[in-house]
Amino acid sequence: MEAVAVREETFGALLRGWRQRRRVSQLDLGIEADVSARHISFLETGRARPSREMVMRLAEELGVPLRHRNRLLVAAGFAPVYPEREVRAPELGVVRQALDKILAGHEPYPAVVVDAAWNLVAANTAAAMFTEGVPAELLKEPVNVMRLSLHPAAMGGRLLNLAEVRAYLLSQLRRQSEVSGDERLEALYDELASYTYPGVDLNVGHVPGPADILVPLRIAAGDRVLSMFTTIATFGTPVDVTVSELAIETFWPSDEETAAAFARP
Structure with missing residues (x-):
């Protein structure tokens, strides 16, 4: 059986990729890194080898996520720094x-980590x-909150303002994918963008009025709208790395009727 060649990541290619991603x-x-442009060019072409300190400095200047800083270090021949x-x-x-205190303290309103x-x-x-009535296949681990x-x-079938919420979430996901270089987010974006909603005009957008502050989630809950x-x-x-990637999303009522609905036992 013929062996499959595995392409090894090079520091220069990774550095160039992050520099171009950051434009x-x-x-x-x-x-910004207090070195010459010529030295950056040499690092990207492999004509120069970076020190460990140079890898860390360039990663910091480019705002590279910790997970990918470890990849840069390994590609340059150094051990990962971030556990x-x-x-x-x-x-x-x-x-x-x-996390437990934040989640518990936010009751009776929803909160997720x-x-x-975007896995729960x-x-x-x-x-x-958010999981009531959801098919079992969508609740298999890992449960994805965006999905x-x-x-x-x-929730896509319960959002009364689906078009504007969908547009915002997809734009947020696209930006995160571009900034983080995370292939998982790119695949997730493609999946979510492919969803269809019969009878729903996804081109309808809300034009903010003078009294608007932000776009709420308008969720159908029985005979009520939350x-x-x-x-x-x-x-x-x-x-x-794990801690750097955690995010806590808390949900708040945007009107008195919703607050009253959550206050009921």
């Missing part, structure tokens, strides 16, 4: 405590509203 010239990167622990690892005990690919990591009890939000058999907006929080100064 930064060799000259601009050199100025990647499981969320349940003992070392992340303080992180789990913080997701990873870089944790949720409070109120977030169960739940737009799938026609999940109107909610969200906030997203991340951990500051992370040096662990």
